[in-house]
Amino acid sequence: MSTTPPRVLTIAGSDSGGGAGIQADLRTFFACGAHGMTAVTAVTVQNSLGVRGVSVLPADVVAAQIEAVAEDIGVQAAKTGMLATAEIIAAVAKACDKVHIGRDGEVPFVVDPVAASMHGDQLLRDDALDALRTELFPRATLVTPNLDEVRLLTGITVRDRAGAREAARALFALGPRWALVKGGHLHDDPECVDLLYDGSTFLELPAARVDTKHTHGGGDTMASSITTALARGMDVPAAVRFGKTFVTRSVQHAYPLGGGVGPVSPLWRVRPISDI
Ligand code: PXL
Numbered sequence: 001m002s003t004t005p006p007r008v009l010t011i012a013g014s015d016s017g018g019g020a021g022i023q024a025d026l027r028t029f030f031a032c033g034a035h036g037m038t039a040v041t042a043v044t045v046q047n048s049l050g051v052r053g054v055s056v057l058p059a060d061v062v063a064a065q066i067e068a069v070a071e072d073i074g075v076q077a078a079k080t081g082m083l084a085t086a087e088i089i090a091a092v093a094k095a096c097d098k099v100h101i102g103r104d105g106e107v108p109f110v111v112d113p114v115a116a117s118m119h120g121d122q123l124l125r126d127d128a129l130d131a132l133r134t135e136l137f138p139r140a141t142l143v144t145p146n147l148d149e150v151r152l153l154t155g156i157t158v159r160d161r162a163g164a165r166e167a168a169r170a171l172f173a174l175g176p177r178w179a180l181v182k183g184g185h186l187h188d189d190p191e192c193v194d195l196l197y198d199g200s201t202f203l204e205l206p207a208a209r210v211d212t213k214h215t216h217g218g219g220d221t222m223a224s225s226i227t228t229a230l231a232r233g234m235d236v237p238a239a240v241r242f243g244k245t246f247v248t249r250s251v252q253h254a255y256p257l258g259g260g261v262g263p264v265s266p267l268w269r270v271r272p273i274s275d276i
Contacts, residue, residue: 006231007073008034009101010224011066011092012081012114013042013054013123015217019263020117021081024217028224031266032246034231037073039065039092042084044123048216048258051121056084059091066092070099077231079110079223080136082123089131093139102139103177108230111140111176112223113149118216118261129153138175142236144223145171147185158186161193161204168197178236184209184218192248196240203237207248214254214262221264222247 008029015021022038029036041062045053069075078101083089096102102109113132115124124132129152137143147158147167154170156163164181171179183193189209196203226243234242250264257263 004035006034006076006228007037007069008224008227008231009037009039009066009069009075009078010081010227011039011041011062011078011083012220013044013084014040015044015046017047017216017258017263019048019257019261020217020220024220024263025079025081025224028221028246028250028266029228031269032225032228034228037069037075039069041088042082042123044082046117048260048262050119050260051117051123054084054123056088059085059087062088063091063095066095066101067099070101075099075101075107077108077110077227079112079227080114081112081220081223082114083128083132083136084123085125086128086131089128089135093135096139103141103175104139108141108227109139110142110144110223110227110230111136112144112219113153114219115149115152133174137171140176141230142178142180142226142240143171143174143176144180144182144219144226146182146219150181158183160186161195164193164195165197165202168195168202172197172199178240180240182219182222184215194240194244196237198236203240205241205244207244210248210251210254212251212254214256214264215251216261216263218247218251218264221250221266225266
């Protein structure tokens with residue numbers, strides 16, 4: 001017998017191609033030494049070329065998964081990914097309140113406001129954006145939008161580092177304790193600078209841009225590694241620094257897959273079988 005590792009929960013959609021969504025979250029949790037649990041929201045029919053279909057689960061089934069694992073196994077930190085509909089968002093908010101996940105409960109809660117895939121496939125219905133803003137953001141310990149999601153959520157188009165500050169202020173005004181604006185989509189910037197804001201102090205986190213098109217699941221991997229660090233008791237700036245390093249290394253180890261976009265890979269943390 002050994003010690004039970006930190007238990008972390010992802011509330012997210014399945015990517016049949018194994019690169020993003022709950023599959024990315026689980027492999028990141030594992031690579032960071034945590035026990036991963038899932039509340040599945042939707043099943044995407046997907047490969048490296050894009051999303052062919054989406055089947056959304058009933059909102060009460062999503063809530064029941066959260067409650068089942070929280071009541072028995074316990075959750076040290078949780079994150080959200082693809083939530084698909086306003087009904088699911090409302091059910092997640094209610095279930096999280098019940099089991100004390102989120103801002104006024106004891107359990108750190110990372111809200112990654114996934115809206116679309118890299119191919120532009122919609123993963124969140126239009127009418128769900130408002131639910132994300134009003135029901136989940138005020139419960140979040142940390143929100144982690146990319147620049148496309150920033151534009152959808154705040155109306156601000158970020159073009160430079162000053163714009164990122166304006167966006168961080170607007171996100172913070174929606175109620176999370178911390179907002180992280182991820183600069184990876186500013187393709188003209190030779191660095192990927194993320195900006196963390198707690199309502200008073202800005203923390204810039206730069207990393208060199210990696211020259212690869214294989215970045216599927218990058219946002220999920222970053223949010224999951226941050227969530228695991230929070231479960232281990234790190235504070236938010238330390239957890240975000242860890243997540244930034246973890247995702248940068250995972251992008252450096254991204255690999256081609258199928259005919260399209262390959263995934264970032266946390267496999268750099270795992271020893272090959274021959275090393276046993
Ligand atoms: O990387 C965002 C994301 C999250 N969840 C699911 C996805 C994607 C991107 O494709 O398919 C299920």
